[in-house]
Amino acid sequence: MKIATPYYLIDEKKLLRNLQIIQQVRQLAGAKSVLALKCFSTWCVFDLMRKYMDGTTSSSLFEARLGFEKFGKETHAYCVGYSREDILAVAEFADKIIFNSVSQLDRYYDIAKAAKVGLRVNPGISYSHFDLADPARKYSRLGVTDKEVLAKQIPRLSGLMFHYNCENDDFETFVRQLDTIGGCYGDMLKQVQWVSLGGGLYFTKEGYPLEKFSKKLADFAGEFNVEIYLEPGESAITGCAELVTSVVDLVHNEMDIAIVDASVEGHMPDLLIYRLPAKIEASGRGDHNHKYMVAGRSCLAGDVFGTFHFKDKLEIGSEIRFADAAGYTMVKKNWFNGLQMPAVAVRRLDGTIEVRRKFSYADFMNNLS
Incomplete structure (x- = not known):
């Protein structure tokens, strides 16, 4: 799906x-x-x-x-x-x-x-x-x-x-x-x-x-x-949820930087609060030779998920999944920069995936006054 x-x-x-x-x-x-x-x-x-x-x-x-x-x-x-x-x-x-x-x-x-x-x-x-x-x-x-x-x-x-x-x-x-x-x-x-x-x-x-x-x-x-x-x-x-994102841009400033369609500030704020890097499954060393800083798309200069090694080169549209995205994350998500709020989906015990909630401009507008 x-x-x-x-x-x-x-x-x-x-x-x-x-x-x-x-x-x-x-x-x-x-x-x-x-x-x-x-x-x-x-x-x-x-x-x-x-x-x-x-x-x-x-x-x-x-x-x-x-x-x-x-x-x-x-x-x-x-x-x-x-x-x-x-x-x-x-x-x-x-x-x-x-x-x-x-x-x-x-x-x-x-x-x-x-x-x-x-x-x-x-x-x-x-x-x-x-x-x-x-x-x-x-x-x-x-x-x-x-x-x-x-x-x-x-x-x-x-x-x-x-x-x-x-x-x-x-x-x-x-x-x-x-x-x-x-x-x-x-x-x-x-x-x-x-x-x-x-x-x-x-x-x-x-x-x-x-x-x-x-x-x-x-x-x-x-x-x-x-x-x-x-x-x-x-x-x-712990370990039961992930934030699924896509690469929207690739830039270079002394190192390769992948910008994804989410934000640390908006969608995993505890990482900024405690100065922790995000976790990415299937990222490591060995034959993972492609190094990228992965950053969010908010205007905050420090909106950075971390630096990771990938097996393949990233492209526009490449999917990046951040692990441990449940605790103190979904309860703290916010509308900073008016960025698209991540939807909420559940993979049930039988393997089916159910999209429980999508957020729209109306949600952003009604969050304000």
Whole structure:
């Protein structure tokens, strides 16, 4: 099936591989997993995902509502800063409402208390390769840091949330972190019903010690008599999607440069934010002797996907596929330069490809005012 580029292509078979690992951890550890919508909210594959996950968690009213309406199951509502209107809305449907601060808990507890109320804790430890994404960075506003203040809130809470990781694929670090949390907050954990360990744990990575991971979770749950929630985002969807583009021009400025009909700034902005190169399947060395810088077609000078080696020379119309285009990509895409928004397509489990959404000038116009 020929689809006009650019478009995002989600592969359900690749997605299923991650979901089956999530299910395995659920079975071995008894830990529930709720999808982090801040990472991935493309609801056309929620029918598959809900078979293997327990619900969704959010960072805003709109995400919470999307999870409730399109995913179903458990709906966890969290936000760094709720308005009164937000709380009144989420209280209508959320199973759990998690506050970021004691001041927000005080202000809105009477509205939220019909749900299971939680509070985010900042344990002062974290794992992140980037200061920008470090929840425990200096002056962090994310979660309660004072243990004495936290202890006074426990009678009003049904659970605690600890979100302190970003792409942590190191099991031994995870163990040390969890032991620290147990040692520091064990008395409070024994007084609540559930604990969320947040997202950022890359336990679907190839070779990750799943049985040891699951046992550690189960032991922690047993020691403190709590139900554990994980909030996989990247772990749920990593490797399952790509951004498919076509070369629209070839120029030379000390090196060969291929310009494609998409944009890093508009369509894979996390690469710019974290200064990372894109990934291209089937690009390498060996007999891949044709070197190109691949760049986007926005006016931003630094709109560059990276430098890659190709087996064949690129031509106008050559297709280039950028891997890992699901997490923190589709949710962040934007209309910078008014560039054509990539369509959204899904390769279903039976191999058929379904184009779920195309975007037009009307979408661009209506995004403004």
